Amino acid sequence: MASVKKEASATETIYKVLFAISFVHLLNDAMQSVIPAIFPILEQSMNLSFAQLGWIAFTLNMTSSIMQPVVGWYTDKKTSPFLLPLGMACSLAGMVGIVFSSHFSYILLSVVFIGLGSAVFHPEGSRVAYMAAGKRRGLAQSIYQVGGNTGQSLAPVMTALVFVPFGQFGAIWFTLVAALAIAVLIFVSGWYRSRLVAFPRIGNKNRKKAANPKRKNQITFAVCLLVFLVFARSWYVSGISNFYQFYLIKNYHLSISHAQYYIFVFLAAGVAGTFFGGPLADRFGKRNMIFWSMLGSAPLAMLLPHVRLFWVYPIFLLLGFIIMSSFSVTVVYAQELLPGRIGMVSGLIVGLAFGMGALGSVILGNLADLYSVRFIMLLVSFLPFAGVLTFLLPNDQTVKAWEMEQTR
Template structure:
């Protein structure tokens, strides 16, 4: 697939006529659309983050072990990761503005099933439905964000991403104050968020349909990165390994941080969720910083500094007391999260004109690595203990040394 990405540009004819207003939109940042996308990403990831946030509740209600918890996460993440590249490939050739709202409908169904599930297989089905909604939302929304960027690609990707990070951070907080005290059935209250997102995505889909013609013309006019095909393929593989290190480590925090705090520092579930909220809030802040910083200084520097630069803090974390654990996880979230927007835009510049495929591949691979990480680390925690898992994961950011091999691409090739 990477050979195809490296050698082909968008070649499907535009199905829509272009007008002066749509042509102008390719050079102007459509901030209202970016804000609506960010809000939808917030709502989408808020609903998705309820699943890991209620793991302590599900573990108690269904007598689950860590391996089963990891399997729930794996089901969600793999459903999303395997379908996202397929969605990206198809919509590069056949844009579907209505798919955004339709995908959110899958999330709505999964959320309602999660609220009323009474067996482990139904929990897995709910996770799969939520993952299917994600598989449509992320590549298509990333495409619309690039369309609305007006050339400020890192800024647009960060605005889009930060909504998701805020939603991911809010999920555990809402779970602590709403779901944990009231029980599993209260998850159904969040169906309102899905309905609001469907309404907004219908409006975004109308804008998408009206502007896709001009943007596909602009995409066909883009030149390649100028790099040999072999270099492009190797670079995509390096980016994949960097995402592996980032999301395996993030899986150790997002899925098991509450259990780590409860076991090591004897916190109750609600207090542990507040610490997780602090970490995820730092992730949101780092995401907002990373994209514009990449626009300014070059994306390679951001990728390098983000993944490798977090290593000293991850190595200290397993040996810290509660106060310094909180401080270190906030620093880790802030630094590590700045990479993803830069990686997405860097890859889109590496293979111009294949926005959907790149977004689908990298969002999908990120989800897949997060799910695989949750499953593997869950099984490992059952055998060696959660504290030993954190000591082992602390070395993952050392893989960031591979960023040295990323070639310069895009507007800041000199960076």
């Protein structure tokens, strides 16, 4: 009877938990989005250069990204359900710091706390989604990731509605967001702890099952290539979300508030792409979806810097949807490559790969100072062509066979 209950708990889809963790993902990523949202305000109030703005984005993403695989590796071995609200408390401290920071160095320190909170949340949040998924892993990951992408898409709206009228002090509202997230995570953590019996951690014995050296090398190559593809996609999205607003202001003579709505359209289209990408991958294959997402967006990315303002909205609608349609797909694909290492894999794909993309913020910021924002928009437009390397990834049937080898 106990084994039947254990099996049922592992195969049942728990929607209330999925929507709860997705909602917190929205709140968490909305708080992270405060940082790029406040860039135009900080540029004016603190006289920051593009390079300094790039360093702020780099600090946030690298703090979050480097720690995510570490947190995932640790929690793959040891149960830590209540690490989730504890991490969110770090984000709360960071938001308080943003409100009262009066110097560039204090902004960086505050951003470190927000990054640490995000580093704890993402691998553990992905684990909760996996535990609540039952047999519907693709759908569960889409629900979870849509929350985060929705939070990220709010950045330009926050700039227009919060930071333009209220300035830096407008960040005080997001301390309430962090407090709400902590309350929801206390509930989620209680459910998480109650389900641990159905999802035991991997013991050393299971880890030694593997792997002939050839298979291990094939899996390592596939994971590294997948991380590179996510890096290319992230670098492009980073260029649009962090710097295209300045391109609109300088080249089309838009106000700060008006420019934000264009960025919002791109990010909101990405939310839709993230949600529909999972079901589309179930039908057409995960590798095919990754390939289509990258190369399908490449012509639009090449057109974007050359079109009249009228065409930016429709291009952003298509571009955001297509390029982000592989977001949740890459996570599920990686989880199948390395079954049983849910936390580490989620941290690696969503975290470390995005941290590599954060290097782009620093490089692009410096290039914008040296040359122009137009130059970096032309430069990043070539990145989606990296999708041609998708052909080097194993197909879905091969990945499934490797997964069965590792879990036998």
